[in-house]
Amino acid sequence: MKTLNSKISDLTKKIAKELLKCKIGTKIPTTPELAHKFSVGFGTIDKAMTALKEMDAIKVQPKGQMGTYLLEKNSAALWSIMDSGPIRGSIPIPNTLEFQGLATGLKESLREKKVDCSFSIKNGATLRVNELLNHQCDFVLLSYQAAVSVCEKHNNLKIIGTFHDKSYYGDIIILTRKNASKEVKDWRIGIDETSLDNIAFTNDLFEKNQKVKVMYMHIPYLIADGVIDAAVWHSSQLVPTKLIETLTFCPVDYDVTEKGIDSMAGAIVVNRDHEEMFSLLTELCDIDRILEIQNEVIARKRIPYS
Template identity: 30%
Template sequence: MWEKFYSKNGLAAKTIAKELLKVKIGEKIPLITDYSKKLNIGRGTVQSALRLLVELRAVSLEARGHLGTFLLDKDNNLLLEIAGVAPLIGSMPLPYSRKYEGLATGIVESFEDIGKRVNLIYMRGGSNRIEAVRTKRSDFAIVSKMTAEKELSKYPNLKVFKRFGANTYVSAHKIFLANNIEKVTWKDKKIGVDMESPDQIQLTFEEFKNKNVEFVEVNYMQLFEMLRSNQIDATVWNADERRMVQTFQSIEFSSQEAKNISLDTTEAVVVINSDREQEIQEKWDSVNIKKILEIQKQVENGERIPRY
């Protein structure tokens, strides 16, 4: 059956499969003459292409006389495969908070709603995700606005493609304290910092600038245990991580510069390679940002089960 796609009818079926991805179940599909004119192919070729898609069970159609032909059902994944449309690959932070889970769920489901696929990979560190885009291991990266601005100054071929608005990446960053600290006097204190997180680096170094502290390089996955075992005295971290909030005391930033930077760390943005903007725009076309954010909020509030 798949060998038929190397024929004239098969090539037409590939093009029509792409067109049918835009049609919702229950809607009338375009007329054969419409496809014929748009795609510059004969009516018989269009009819054969549609029959092939039905044979493969990519679509189920029903002719209703003068009313036209209606789409009863479709297999979007099969249509995408037939059309040769590869899914976008996006890199995101590890989903350790409800906010990240919600954003991932919103992206996946919003693509599905328009009959498209997106594959998400999860990587620690905004710099690593930017590098994945730069080296073409992923098509886009989700990072904070602050990380994007910092990294894009080094790579002019990258650009911010979409913005999600304030409080979509994190609600806030705070300083979390080990349990043995009763009064914060920073002299000789050990401050944990993940050197692969541009947000944490900037916030930490600004907050503790000119203070007599020791910076301890730590993988963020170790931060919780190192705080609990008093191997470090404090760290700057995402206030959306429930385990941290429930276990440790936290305080706000005292540095005005850290407070200013913190505002830019709350917004999630999509970074792409500007050379591929048209290609990526076609695949993001019709994806509803408002719906992504509605789903994110539902996951955060426990009203929706994460699915990513």
């Protein structure tokens, strides 16, 4: 791109964005269409297209009156040419090995394909989904059950990758006080209404109990202080050491595939309105590689991203 004048360079970025949306084997926009769209001459379009070919970003095949077809495309190269900066993901606070592993897998697997990735950190699926809907990020990491729920609600959102069982939650437990009443039906249960998973788990396990709205990260302290009696908790998430003598936990035998939805698996969701990003991530997200890196983090054979 450095050898191109500024006009051709800017146009090349714009055409790269258009071609990133195209599927291999399909007809690409014609020279007249691109010239009209970007208000430039045919010769300028030809120079930009030649630059993209020389940078090995695309390979095309003219077919006369049928048009020109996309034979190959290097999505990572097209994204780099667009000069749009890193892909932005919104993820939960990486305070469990599962979350750390998925975040590291996403970042490293994309970096291996020469695409940078940055994260915003938001606890609560609804907060992350709002970022995606408002175009403040390019993808979100959710549990599969949350992903199914939000995609049913918002037609423009789509799951592009699903991880295996327990890739998102290793297990869930019930966190409670050691001196809590033995009458479970009398317990006040903390529920974080920004978390679709916490809502689902809590309502399934404590359907008739009194619910108290809380922030998920405050749960151990609220239980210890007697504000609530128990809450659903991620089994591999740390509890503050000063509360260890006060708190205890109960394992949960939870049906993770109720209604055919794997509630312990993770998923990547994107906004289809952002066509070039939808295409880029659909092509570049390597689920097997992400899980391989996650397993290395969980086994402490790889340092999590920082």
